[in-house]
Amino acid sequence: MGKTFIKIAVVYFAIGVLLGMTMGMIHDFRFTSLHAHVNLLGWVSTAVFGLIYSVYPFAAETKLAKSHFWLHNIGLPVMMIGLLCESLGVATGLPVMIVGSLAVVIGTLIFMVNVLKNLNTGSVQRANQDFKA
Numbered sequence: 263m264g265k266t267f268i269k270i271a272v273v274y275f276a277i278g279v280l281l282g283m284t285m286g287m288i289h290d291f292r293f294t295s296l297h298a299h300v301n302l303l304g305w306v307s308t309a310v311f312g313l314i315y316s317v318y319p320f321a322a323e324t325k326l327a328k329s330h331f332w333l334h335n336i337g338l339p340v341m342m343i344g345l346l347c348e349s350l351g352v353a354t355g356l357p358v359m360i361v362g363s364l365a366v367v368i369g370t371l372i373f374m375v376n377v378l379k380n381l382n383t384g385s386v387q388r389a390n391q392d393f394k395a
Contacts, residue, residue, distance in 0.1 A: 263322035264322055275301070275309075285297065299342065314377065315327060321380040329369070330376060343362070
């Protein structure tokens with residue numbers, strides 16, 4: 263699960279960099295909000311999820327992690343499409359963006375529960391023992 267999150271994060275990183283470069287080249291910054299969200303939720307947050315799940319693989323094997331993965335990776339592209347439509351003045355962009363955003367928020371809350379539940383003192387010791395082996 264950790265490696266998959268990291269691979270997806272790298273794709274978002276490339277999209278964010280290309281979008282930023284394109285906006286700069288054509289001097290059209292209507293998509294600044296989209297660029298920021300791709301970089302923060304796509305690149306940074308997804309990479310952090312991947313790193314945490316790589317360091318604590320037992321947390322990545324839970325149903326919570328799988329739910330988090332799918333909600334984030336379906337919700338985020340839906341949210342980005344809605345945000346793009348909003349930036350272009352398409353009226354249906356807002357409801358699409360709201361649906362995607364809700365999926366991302368629910369996924370993030372599930373991630374929080376998973377981390378708080380599975381990264382207690384005993385699980386950290388178990389992770390350290392696995393790391394030494």
